[in-house]
Amino acid sequence: MIDPKRVELSVYEGIPHLISPVVTQNKKAVGVFRWAIGEMEKRYELLQQNGARDIDSFNEKVAKRKDGEKLPFIIIIIDELADLMASFGKEVEGYIVRVAQMARAVGIHLILATQRPSVEVITGLIKANITTRVALKVASQIDSRTILDTAGAEKLLGGGDMLFVSPQFSKPKRIQGAFITEDEIGEVASFIRENNKQIAEEVSESAPQFDSVNGGYSEKNSPKNLSDIISNNNIFDQYTGNGDDDDLLEEAIETVRQAGKASASLLQRRLKVGYARAARLLDIMEEKGIIGPGEGAKPREVFLGNEGDRGFESKTDN
Numbered sequence: 644m645i646d647p648k649r650v651e652l653s654v655y656e657g658i659p660h661l662i663s664p665v666v667t668q669n670k671k672a673v674g675v676f677r678w679a680i681g682e683m684e685k686r687y688e689l690l691q692q693n694g695a696r697d698i699d700s701f702n703e704k705v706a707k708r709k710d711g712e713k714l715p716f717i718i719i720i721i722d723e724l725a726d727l728m729a730s731f732g733k734e735v736e737g738y739i740v741r742v743a744q745m746a747r748a749v750g751i752h753l754i755l756a757t758q759r760p761s762v763e764v765i766t767g768l769i770k771a772n773i774t775t776r777v778a779l780k781v782a783s784q785i786d787s788r789t790i791l792d793t794a795g796a797e798k799l800l801g802g803g804d805m806l807f808v809s810p811q812f813s814k815p816k817r818i819q820g821a822f823i824t825e826d827e828i829g830e831v832a833s834f835i836r837e838n839n840k841q842i843a844e845e846v847s848e849s850a851p852q853f854d855s856v857n858g859g860y861s862e863k864n865s866p867k868n869l870s871d872i873i874s875n876n877n878i879f880d881q882y883t884g885n886g887d888d889d890d891l892l893e894e895a896i897e898t899v900r901q902a903g904k905a906s907a908s909l910l911q912r913r914l915k916v917g918y919a920r921a922a923r924l925l926d927i928m929e930e931k932g933i934i935g936p937g938e939g940a941k942p943r944e945v946f947l948g949n950e951g952d953r954g955f956e957s958k959t960d961n
Contacts, residue, residue, distance in 0.1 A: 645721040651723075654828050657832075658839075689714070698716070716751075719752070720754045721754070724756065724764055733915055736768060739769055760781060760786045776807075779796070780800065780805075791808055792808075795815060802822070891924065895914060898913045899934060900945060906943065910924055
């Protein structure tokens with residue numbers, strides 16, 4: 644569960660179905676997608692090794708052989724996509740599209756929600772790859788078309804009145820959503836927590852610890868499947884990074900080395916990232932002594948030579 648607003652999904656905190664505590668930081672939310680893509684690729688390898696086409700056939704084979712554990716389904720829920728897109732637009736869009744395109748067959752699904760149905764949030768690529776959509780009452784016909792590709796949601800009555808589209812229906816289907824109070828949600832969540840303590844404890848005890856020094860799990864504690872790491876609070880930390888290991892850092896270094904200058908606009912153009920991430924990459928490179936400090940609107944000085952080993956050539960006098 645990803646909840647940038649911190650208040651919408653907090654009621655579900657602690658239920659044993661969650662693979663981690665509710666994620667509230669956008670940076671860690673990006674780590675969730677990186678983890679999901681890694682999990683997806685591992686599952687496809689498992690399917691290939693076992694001659695299965697999808698998660699259902701894999702689980703059937705495992706059940707018949709009685710020599711392994713079934714793969715559980717994974718659902719990634721994002722309460723407010725707009726905030727995530729504002730911080731990591733292109734990167735998050737790419738992750739969402741890849742998961743939506745490929746992960747369904749291996750049991751990984753997405754539920755995305757937003758109160759701002761604009762084309763900057765629900766991009767054409769995202770909409771093309773998420774074919775099942777629900778629209779509650781919206782303010783305008785434009786908002787309705789952004790979600791459903793057709794007008795109509797602006798005429799809904801509110802109070803759970805909604806339009807539903809999926810590959811099974813050629814036209815939007817009007818349905819009624821049920822109203823559940825916060826107290827009812829809290830009671831159900833508390834019941835689940837109270838009656839599944841033993842399961843949660845067993846899973847938590849078997850969860851391996853990530854070795855931050857060696858950059859992986861020890862062979863003894865290496866997670867064999869998803870259930871080995873459920874309830875591990877730090878499951879996404881290795882995919883999030885601490886700010887110094889941005890996965891575009893090497894490419895950014897090579898870009899400024901070749902250009903002989905460093906600026907946010909250069910990184911935005913070459914790496915196709917937003918300003919916030921470009922500025923963060925500049926900060927990391929400055930901290931590592933690769934580029935000089937900012938001087939207003941001027942490009943920053945680059946302290947790297949042209950050698951292939953990227954050796955440092957300090958341009959400052961000692």
